[in-house]
Amino acid sequence: xQQVKQSPQSLIVQKGGIxxxxxxxxxxxxxYFPWYQQFPGKGPALLIAIRPDVSEKKEGRFTISFNKSxxxxxxxxxxxxxxxxxxxxxxxxxxxxxxxxxxxxxxxTVIP
Amino acid sequence: xxxxxxxxTHLIKTRGQQVTLRCSPKSGHDTVSWYQQALGQGPQxxxxxxxxxxxxxxxxxxxxxxxxxxxxxxxLNVNALLLGDSALYLCASxxxxxxDETQYxxxxxxxxxx
Numbered sequence: 001x002q003q004v005k006q007s008p009q010s011l012i013v014q015k016g017g018i019x020x021x022x023x024x025x026x027x028x029x030x031x032y033f034p035w036y037q038q039f040p041g042k043g044p045a046l047l048i049a050i051r052p053d054v055s056e057k058k059e060g061r062f063t064i065s066f067n068k069s070x071x072x073x074x075x076x077x078x079x080x081x082x083x084x085x086x087x088x089x090x091x092x093x094x095x096x097x098x099x100x101x102x103x104x105x106x107x108x109t110v111i112p
Numbered sequence: 113x114x115x116x117x118x119x120x121t122h123l124i125k126t127r128g129q130q131v132t133l134r135c136s137p138k139s140g141h142d143t144v145s146w147y148q149q150a151l152g153q154g155p156q157x158x159x160x161x162x163x164x165x166x167x168x169x170x171x172x173x174x175x176x177x178x179x180x181x182x183x184x185x186x187x188l189n190v191n192a193l194l195l196g197d198s199a200l201y202l203c204a205s206x207x208x209x210x211x212d213e214t215q216y217x218x219x220x221x222x223x224x225x226x
Binding site for chain 1: 215217
């Protein structure tokens with residue numbers, strides 16, 4: 001059973017656009033929600049993360065929006081650049097035991 | 113400061129064989145988690161090691177086993193390999209006592225089972 005559902009599977013935007021990737025979860029025990037960026041041949045790298053007591057977090061061009069009641073969270077990439085082309089994974093974490101559950105990934109292509 | 117390292121980078125095995133993958137955690141980290149990432153999928157949690165013991169385990173068969181050494185490095189062993197075991201195997205390290213919950217991933221070992 002997929003603990004975290006991620007959409008869309010792929011996304012193509014023009015340079016400067018704002019791609020939005022969405023994730024949903026069911027287990028209300030999750031208490032940490034990170035986003036990872038993965039380039040081909042590399043391991044995932046942490047982009048930004050949020051705790052459920054906060055509704056929004058910004059770090060540079062990356063913003064997480066979190067809706068606790070809907071059990072959904074999303075990643076927004078402002079002023080997207082071709083170098084942002086990668087696969088993005090959301091995750092939901094049970095901090096007790098440090099267990100990470102990943103979404104299925106979104107392949108983002110930013111066209112120059 | 114060395115990040116998480118994994119070896120080998122690539123590996124080709126045949127069905128029924130056994131394989132051992134290795135991971136060295138980020139300096140100062142004491143916990144190692146292993147993940148299987150099939151092509152086009154997100155990483156799936158296999159198990160986690162802390163203080164040389166398996167602390168958590170995902171939904172993987174007993175063919176998957178591991179070990180953590182006193183220096184916190186870790187091995188993932190897979191016996192009786194199946195074609196479906198072909199994947200990228202990722203190791204991630206973290207520090208149990210840290211306020212930062214981040215797991216840092218290595219580059220992975222690409223395993224192909226023929």
